[in-house]
Amino acid sequence: MDADAIARWQSDATLIMRVRTAVIGAGLMGREHIKWLQRVPEAEVVAVVDPHQPSAATAAALVEPEARAFQDMEEMLAATAPEYVVVASPPRFHAQQAIAAFEAGAHVLCEKPLCMSVAEAEAMEQAATQAGRLFTMGLQTRQSPAEQAVRRFLVAGGLGQIYHTRVWGGHVMSYPWGRFFHREDMSLGGVLAATTVHPLDAVYWLLGAPEPVTVSASTFRRIDKMPDPPIHFEGEISEVSVEDFGHGHVRFADGTSMSIEGNWLQHPRTRGHGWEIHGTLGVVQDVAPYAALDQQQEVTPVELDIDDEPESRTMAQHTAFLRAIRGDTPPAVSWREAIGVQRILNAMYESAESGAEVRL
Ligand SMILES: NC(=O)c1ccc[n+]([C@@H]2O[C@H](COP(=O)([O-])OP(=O)(O)OC[C@H]3O[C@@H](n4cnc5c(N)ncnc54)[C@H](O)[C@@H]3O)[C@@H](O)[C@H]2O)c1
Structure with missing residues (x-):
């Protein structure tokens, strides 16, 4: 075979071993996964x-040719033996469904927030480890070429010693549209768990997942x-039993601190999502993203080497995870990162409830 023929052969989807995939939860996000999985x-x-x-x-x-529809996950696992399970149900069910999938031999992408408690998160990790299966999360901002460039910049020491980060995330006067986001028993919490979790995860990953030591927070409905x-x-x-505003302060074992703020009912002129990372040499912001080194009153903008944006970050996260399943790369999200974010979220709710700082 000549080189062209080999390239044609390699790109022919019909000759690729396709990974049998099941999607759990057919709401807004489950359908979004189905849409993009079909392009992979x-x-x-x-x-x-x-x-x-x-x-x-x-x-x-929506699947071509039509997928099988089930009302019960155990029945689906027994009937179709999927190798890859995407958990896009309400968070209350994430742990039990991910554990069932691992035990049935599947790799799992779990939507955010990971689950309802740190104990559940640890049980998920244990099930994955015992089954020898891989895990990632529906945190598609990890596929952002800009954030990947910031990570390379930080790992190379571009910002000096990092001492503080700010993350904020929410909506401008818009409550989520799903059926469960307003219920604590189904969704863990409100804006912090459902929306602020995206920039929180992004910055926690950019920082290298330091150990959270204390968390103090307040919430408001x-x-x-x-x-x-x-x-x-x-x-x-x-x-409605969840917060639509929340604010917290986290101290990490490496001496850095983080301010977290979420609001679903922001004033129309407020910026919805954002983050900033402050170091001894300057600052990085998610805007564009903007990195600048201080020189007294002046700043020197830093040119970051940013790859092209993928057509869809959701599609890119499936492609990346399937590469991990093939053994080519590690999954985008590690258990340390996933459980670290879960600990921060649960501690924020505990602190808001008790009115006292939580020591982890
Ligand atoms: N990554 C993102 O950007 C993003 C965006 C939106 C939602 N999400 C996450 O996706 C998950 C689902 O959110 P959504 O917006 O699709 O909500 P949704 O309310 O639109 O849909 C939830 C679906 O889950 C189904 N469901 C209820 N109990 C179930 C169970 N036990 N097993 C399987 N399915 C069950 C419901 O019938 C419904 O069809 C949540 O964890 C949410 O936080 C992620």
Whole structure:
């Protein structure tokens, strides 16, 4: 075979061993995963699980040729033996479903937030380790070429000694639209767990996952006190049991500190998501991203070497994880990072509830 023929052969999706994939939860995010998984030549969506039968059937029909729809995950695991399971159900079910998938021999991508407690997170890690299976999370900002360039810059010591970070994330006057985001029993919490978790994870990863030592936080629920609340979810305002504002301060064992802020009901002129990393030589911000080194009153902008943005970060995260499953690279998200973020989130809620600092 000549080089052209080999290239054609390698790019022919029909000749690639496709990884049998199941998607758990056929809501907004489950359907987003299905959409992009179909564009990944190495993946084949064989099953969709959702206890709500019409949702499972509609999502399964999005797959070409149609995937099998199930209402029960155990039944799906027994019938289709997937090698890759994407958990996109409400967070309350993440741990039990990921553990069931690991025990059935599958690799798992779990949506954020990881789960409801640190104990659940540790049980997930144990199940993955025992089964010898890989794990990653639905944290698609990890596929951001800009953040990857910032990471290279920080690892090379570009910012000197990092001493403080700020992360904030939320929406401008917009409550999430799903069926469960407003319920603590299904979603762990509100804006901090569902939305601020993205920039929190990004910066925690950029810092190299230091050990959190103390966490202090406060939260507030504004929506049920507003004269004309912006309700986008399916449900009643009386069911809302999560915060729509939260603020916290974390001290890490390496001496750095982090300020975390989340707000779903931000004033229309506020910037929705962001982060800043402060070091002894200067600052990096997510804007563009902007890196600058201080010279007294002056700053020197730093040119970062940023790759092209992928067509879809969700698609890129599946491609990256399938490469990890093939053994080419480590998964994008490590257990240390995932459990570190879970510890910070749970400690923020504990501190807000008790009104006292939590020592980890
Ligand atoms: N990475 C991201 O950018 C992103 C964006 C949105 C949502 N998410 C995450 O995805 C997950 C799902 O969120 P969503 O927006 O799709 O919510 P959604 O409310 O749109 O859908 C949730 C779906 O889960 C189904 N479900 C309920 N119980 C289930 C169970 N036991 N097993 C399987 N399915 C079950 C529901 O019937 C519903 O179809 C959450 O963890 C959320 O935080 C991630």
